[in-house]
Amino acid sequence: MRSFDQIWAIAAKRKGGDAALAAKMPEIKTADELAATPDDRILAAMTRAVFSAGFSWQVIEHKWPGFEEAFEGFNPVRCMFLDDDDLGRLVSDTRIVRNGVKIRSVRENAAFLCALADEHGSAARAIADWPGSDFMGLLDMIKKRASRLGGTSGQYFLRFIGKDGFVLGRDVVAALVREGVVDKEPTSKAAKKAVQDAFNTWAVESGRPLAHISRVLAMSIDA
Structure with missing residues (x-):
């Protein structure tokens, strides 16, 4: 080459x-800058990547304030405990794109981030400290443990939050x-x-x- x-x-x-x-x-971002990112912003970026996949990015961008309102700021602990009634309400919420599978991924990804926080102090810290020389390993971990973040969706999520990678x-x-x-x-x-x-x-x-x-x-x- x-x-x-x-x-x-x-x-x-x-x-x-x-x-x-x-x-x-x-x-x-530097590792310290990324580690300082609140985990609610990590979940928001995950959600943006999931909903943008196979859909118009411009539409997601236009509706994003509605996503922030509907998911109450993407607090991972709160989102992890969304129940079926909450999900049913969100499927009917015109402020967001009403895709039931992708809406459920918010709850699943919130649980993933909470698990990372338990393991590393914060999800942002875990991602920030992952070495670039094993970026593929980070992508594989996210694909296995998160929801709907395989392929380029996971890569764009990491790019959204400023993680160095391809x-x-x-x-x-x-x-x-x-x-x-x-x-x-x-x-x-x-x-x-x-x-x-x-x-x-x-x-x-x-x-x-x-x-x-x-x-x-x-x-x-x-x-």
């Missing part, structure tokens, strides 16, 4: 130069295929390890965060 400097050069040529490309890099969208996967890292979307254990190893290599080469490497890979692909 190419060095990161070579991939950067391809992306910079497409996007109008080094400065223009650098301006497009996503913002990420998003394996269409263009990033295309770049990984071009570089010989994988031959298709990585779903097997071996392919996921190859992706993590490639990102780790580029991170050591460049000193850049995973999120920036991910964005540069995507921008090195012709639309």
